[in-house]
Amino acid sequence: MPQFNDTELTAAVVKSFEETPDPRVKFLMEELVKALHGFVRKTDLSFDEWAYAIDFLTRVGQKCSASRQEFILLSDVLGVSMLVDAVNHREREGATETTVLGPFYVGEHKPMPHGTDISANLTGERMFVQSRVTDLKGKPLAGVAVDVWHADDDGYYDSQRPDYETAGPSSRARFITDADGRFFFRTILPCSYPIPTDGPVGQMILQTRRHPNRPAHIHFLVDAPGHEPLVTHVFIEGDKYLDSDVVFGVKNDLVSRVEKRTDQVMPDGKSAEAPWHLMTYEFRMKPGQGAAPKPMMAATEDA
Known part of the structure; x- marks a missing residue:
């Protein structure tokens, strides 16, 4: 039976993947082992610390359900999601910037007519969103x-x-652009909100004295044939958390100036409750291919 010191052990584990048939899988496993072993070696990780890490990851998995993805949340708050996004979208060539999908792309996004109020059953300041998709x-x-999709007035x-x-879906829908690439809808003005803090990820954030908040935003997933799918947010200018988003998802190109209006008519010619807010944003799509993410099936926590 071979005996390994801490350096030889890493080499032996890496060598154990020699016969992996898929070269990309082989490379990923080898590099993962090197990184993990390097972390243990650099930090002189104790038995208690490793046991705590295993317990933490176990609790993260146990918190996942059909409507909640605690591992995505962990990836987000550690900046891994944005790093994966960054290395896969280095060259935007003038296209709209990408950001994290987040853990709440769930349930059904029903196609709805332009002008639909997707938050009709919710309280909050009313907002009209007008947008356009171009090459x-x-x-x-x-x-x-x-x-x-976006959060309600309570976050x-x-x-x-x-x-x-x-109750069914709320503040979430699908729109199909018209001949001029436009779509528009009514909703409520989103607010900044904390990520869930009732699970292990939230507890980690609070224990490390980080705030858990995300700036106000609306999620968009734009899937245009012949173009790379676009996963992004549009943030609201002036939000106090723009510079300290807990998931590091803000980019300057994605911040929109939302106007407060007192007109009695919205841009589609229909009456408005004054005052209301107007968000205008144009999405520029990059040529290419790719599969857009699919929503997770939503269910209650007890389901």
């Missing part, structure tokens, strides 16, 4: 599916609500 030269892209997504199964 890099400004040519409108018609027939493009755009999924939108909760619909899937976090205990009555989700009976």
